[in-house]
Amino acid sequence: MTRADGHTAAAPRTTGVPGQTRPQDSTTHTVCTEEDLLHVRHAVRAATVLAGFGIVDQTRVVTAASELARNAYVHGGGGTLTIEIVRRLGTTGIRLTVEDEGPGISDVDAALTDGFTTGAGLGHGLGGARRLMDDFAVRSEPGRGTVVTATRWHTRRA
C-alpha cells in the first residue's frame, strides 16, 4: 500500500534519503566458516531472483558477494553480510553490507587497486567487486574493522 510518492505514516523509513529502504527486506548472515560462504552465495542469489534481476546481473552480484564475504572471512577474521532489497525512484536494487571487526585496511585506495593482495588470492577481490556493483563504499580504520556497502540497481541498462 506504500506508494513511492505517498506518505504512509505506518511505513518505517530512513530520514532524509530519497531512496527509502524497507527494513523488512533485510537479512543478515554470519560469515565465519567456509560453509557460511556457500550459504551466503545462496542467500544472495535468492535475493537477486526475488528482485527480478537477469542472469548476468545475478551472477555479478553473487560474485561480488562471494569476494566481499571471503575478504571478511579471510582478512577480517569473520563477520556478517547483510542483504537488503532497496528501492529508489521506482527501481529495485540489492544492497550488500559486509562488516568485520578485523584489523581494518590502512590504505583503502591501494586495496581497491587490482593486484593488491596480502593473501593467497589474485588481488582482484575488492576492486573487482566494485566494478561489478553500481554504488560502492568502503569504511575502514586500522584496528576498527571494515564495512563495505555495495549496491546494484536493476535497471542500469534498460
Add this chain to the structure above:
Amino acid sequence: MNQRPTAGVPILRLGDVLVSGLLNELDDKSALAFTEELTETIATTGARGVLIDISRLELVDSFVARTLMDLSTTARLLGARVIVAGMRPPVAITLVELGIELAGVETALSAEQGMAALGWYRGASSQERPEP
C-alpha cells in the same frame, strides 16, 4: 593411509586424456582437493591432456579462477595440456569485469570442442563410412 579429503569429483581416463567436471557447489577445500587429486592422477597415468568441464559452475570468483590458473600451470609442468570447457556466458562477462582473464588457461566453448582440441573426435569410425 590416504586421509586427504577428496573433492568428490570423478576423474575419468580416456586413453591419455583425463576428463572431469566441476560441480556447482565448489567450496575452497574441494577446489584445493581437486587440484591435488588431478595433479596426482596426471602423474600416475601419464596423461597428456585434461578436460575440465565447468558448464555447471554458476559462479567463478577470484578464488576459483586462481585454482583453475594454478591447476593449468601445474599440469603443464607435468607435461599435460588442460582445457577448461563450457564456461557459461554470464560467468565469462563477470570474470572480465572482475579483471580476471584466466591468463594461461586454455578454454573451449563446449566439452565436445575441448575434446576435439585434445585429439578426440566424435564418431571417428563413422567418418570413414562411405556416403550413402
